[in-house]
Amino acid sequence: MMMKKPEESLSSYSIDLIAIEGDGSFLCPKCGMTISPEDETEENYKVIDTTVVNNELTELVIECSKCRTTIRLTGFQQQ
Numbered sequence: 767m768m769m770k771k772p773e774e775s776l777s778s779y780s781i782d783l784i785a786i787e788g789d790g791s792f793l794c795p796k797c798g799m800t801i802s803p804e805d806e807t808e809e810n811y812k813v814i815d816t817t818v819v820n821n822e823l824t825e826l827v828i829e830c831s832k833c834r835t836t837i838r839l840t841g842f843q844q845q
């Protein structure tokens with residue numbers, strides 16, 4: 767179930783990876799292109815910012831390479 771949070775930014779989307787099954791790939795909220803955080807070639811997206819707490823990635827801000835929408839990824843599962 768998606769958790770609804772107050773809008774932090776009017777121009778960016780937010781995706782909670784906890785709500786995503788499988789390898790963590792998802793569709794761009796704007797253009798629908800498949801984006802996979804596991805894809806290190808960064809062909810489909812570009813990493814803009816990362817937030818690391820205690821050496822664990824907690825937040826990733828990426829930009830869709832196709833429509834240039836900024837997407838904030840949260841909910842990284844600690845393994």
Ligand SMILES: [Zn+2]
Nearest residue numbers: 794797830833
């Ligand atoms: Zn897009």
